[in-house]
Amino acid sequence: MTLASSPDRVHVRAPGKINVFFEVGDVQDDGYHDVASVYQAVSAYEDVYATHADGFTISVDGVVDVSGVPVDDRNLAIRAARLLAQEIGYPGGVHLEIHKAVPVAGGMGGGSADAAAALVACDALWDGGVTPARMQQLATRLGADVPFALMGGTAVGTGRGDQLSPALARGRLDWVIATTRVGLSTPDVYRELDRLRERSAPDIAPPRGVPDVDPAVLQALRTGDASAVAAAVRNDLQDAAFALRPELAALRDLGCDNGALTGLVSGSGPTVAFLATDATAALDLRVTLAAAGFDALTVHGPVPGARVVG
Template sequence: MTASQRATARVTVRVPAKVNLQLAVGPLRDDGYHDLVNVFHAVSLFDELTATESGAAGTFTVRVEGESAAHVPADSTNLAVRAAEALAKHAGQTAPDGHPYGAALLIRKAIPVAGGMAGGSADAAAALVACDALWGLGLSLGELMEIGAGIGSDVPFALLGGTAVGTGRGERLTPVPVTGSFHWVFALADGGLSTPQVYGECDRLRATAGEEVVWPSASEPLMAALRDGDARELGAALVNDLQPAALALRPSLARTLDAGRDAGALGAIVSGSGPTCAFLAGSAEHAREVSAALAGTGACRAAVTAEGPVPGAEIVS
């Protein structure tokens, strides 16, 4: 369908959060990034983004509602706006009918902000899918992922969803077969953690300890647990090289992790760069029990349950 054949003036996309089942951080590269092995897992905490034609042709605006909306930029620095602008540039800025591409974006947040669950990247992915449909571009998933990689390393996975190994900066993805689904509890913290600051602290701690940084690789026990659908083995295999840095910057997270373990979680880990902590449960009922226990300890602002894997960004209306 061409832009002149648009069938809708409003598109709503739902996009999931992610948890890193493994985040292996390799040496610092000359470009300032690290080589990573990231085992991404999409979970059922969702943001929704609605894109409509902009009031003024060729302009992009964003409004944010919901979880910690006040802490999300509502200007051109918002990753969803940047993604929409990048898509318009890829498409040539102006539709075949002479209409300049533009969009008004409404984001309804449920994914924690600056919580290590890639909420900003998820919104960027949602903007790509929504605007592609709004403008009738008909780009493939691969094309959208290539554009998304230029916005942020986690954007391609938010488009793909499921479970996947990410290499390079995390943007080169290989889907991972998973048997069944896994049940999670996420302990939400007050405030966020800066991803660049956490990586910087990781480098500092390694240098101070004289640690030899090796080339990362995917964990075979973790891959086997995913293939077998074995929650107990998966819980034992969770690993995050950024966790010591996150704990150094936010020592209170150690109490949160301990509280989840004491509540019977099969595995406990800081999600990505934090400060959200993720706990693996054996069933939906077990997840509810762990969530209630965590909420009762005061070790987190709130605890929510989810399951995974789930699909990536998809149109819901």
């Protein structure tokens, strides 16, 4: 395909994610932590439209509050487009229209989904021909959650969360996502985790070693049994998020008292994800949480990663 015959506008949809399991290792010399995570892509989507342009520009709207989303080179989607242009030697630019439905700064990877969608959209728009393996490598350079937004489904992430292996997950899990209007800084949550661990550790403590995924959560996902999944989920960042924002613990308790099988902070928060027995129970819980003043939506997983639409 030549540039003259390439599409004028490409639409790509990419999912947000929930961390079904999240174990955090000790802080490393560079200040980062190794993690072991189980991601599940869920049906809260980011829609990115790419059109030809001389430079690199972006516009953002959505059904969630987008007032804090940058519309310059700080936006990860613009950085993704520039990276792909550099990779394939493309001399032009792109305009990206982003329509957001994943809560912003909520620990659900919305910005990473935008970046993954931008990579796929620009590759199609510019006829880049980048292989899936190379696309994953480029995604890794943009951030730990971007490779999973490309992959979708359910996956185990290790290292910084970007070393991915697909995980078998049967059936459908129904979730209710509840968000609050005040965000949480990811670095602050990790610092609070380190502080809590240092305060609670004995004088001489054995090393925790390399973080790993509990086999129980993988077995539960293979069975597709929501109750078994609920019994196995865990997030090491949750106590730190609760310490910084005690109202999140109250939100978790409210959901669990009203029919959720379990509730946990997704990623570093402040989103709380509730696992329901089925779609009907999820809708009932959403109504309850909305009546209590929370922004809530129902989603299901797993769903595919970033894909061209149409």
